[in-house]
Structure formats: structure tokens, C-alpha cells
Amino acid sequence: MAQYDRSRLIAELDSLGAEADADALAAARSVAATMREWGLGWDAVLRAAPDGDDAPLPVDEPEMPLAPADLAGDAALVERLLTKELSEETRLELSEMKANIRAGTFDAMDSRYVRALAKRLGV
16 A cells, blocks of 8 residues: 655645745645646545554555444444544534445545544544
């Protein structure tokens, strides 16, 4: 699985605020080229590192569907998370994931998010 240097990408993104339009445009093109090089989409870029650091994150590759046992485990984990004190935004997101599990649209990226959140909250 490919990885990317999140801190490098953040530095490139910081350059988007350059005062000179030409510099900001060059920065935008640099970010776009880097994302293409690493095979990243905006969804992967905008998700924070699970543990809050700038460690390289895996680049999403086509994934196999989750096994029924994994889905059942993730569903139980979502239920346990919903019993915790959470922000309204996080509670809404988890409720949507619960619906996605029922609808069959819950994917491996969702699973990684739920598991990282559970780890961070000690669930």
C-alpha cells in the first residue's frame, strides 16, 4: 500500500495563501500534482490522521468489501460509541454510519474511522 508524507502536503497547502496570485496558482498546481502522484483524492486529504500526528497515512486503494463479521463488529462498535458523551456532530456522523451499515454502503474507510475513533476514546 502506498503512503504519502502528510507534513509535506500540509506545507504545500499552506502556500495557497500566497499574496501574489501567480504564487498561489503555482501552489495550487503543485498540490494537484502531488495528489495525482500519490493517488490521493480530497476525501483522503481532508481526513485527519487518526492519532492526530503527521505520520504518513496509507493511500486508499481499491478495497474488497468488508466481511459480514467485520460489519457486525463495526456495528457493535458504533453502538458502543453512541453510548459515550460525544459532540452532536460526531453523534450525527455515527448515526449516518449506522444507517450506512444497514444500507450496505459502509466501506473500509468508514471502518477505519470508527475503529480509530473508538481507540481514541478508549471504547
